[in-house]
Amino acid sequence: MGYNNAISASDPQAVEKLTAKLEACKQEQTYMKDVNAYYRAYGTCKGYPDMPDDKAVKLDASVRSYERQPFPQWALSNNNAEIKRLENRITAITHDRDVGFSGWEFIGGRAEANTDLNRLQLFFDEKPSEGQRAQLKAHGFKWAPSRETWQRQLTDNAIYAAGRLDFLKPTDGRTVREHQPHAPVKDMGAR
16 A cells, blocks of 8 residues: 555545544444453453464563553544544535535626535636736635636635625626525524
8 A cells, every 4th residue: 555545535535434444443442442351351462362472572562662562542542543544534525425516606707615526616707817826826726727707616614705705706796605596594693
């Protein structure tokens, strides 16, 4: 496996890949806890089900040298943090896909929510002015020459960023957020 095993949100199988990674982390967490419990009960890892003796000896040696258990607390904490991170990432990607972003027309062009590429794309009839290009860049949009469009990842933040740019205001008088079919409602909850 290579060094870069990052999973892009634009990957059509991102949720499936992240779910598989999440399950592997959960299994690892259970394994580490079980081995630690076995060690506390017997004072050795030898005899732990399905653990080769050479691995048990190595884990036992690590305990004697600097730790009180085969898998130190920091390893459990780091793995647990990765579990939480993956759960949050799955939730965010699922939310962004379920929102069903949509595009709009603006003076001099149109905005499209390209769900296949996971991009908010801005198509202009003519090249935007230098000031407009500077504003687009400042709001996270990048020029994609291969697609001949300004674009950024399709998220709530992309919609909010586009809504802050006056030259991207919809021609029908509504706001950019009003064009989105499932505009999220912030739950203020009881305080």
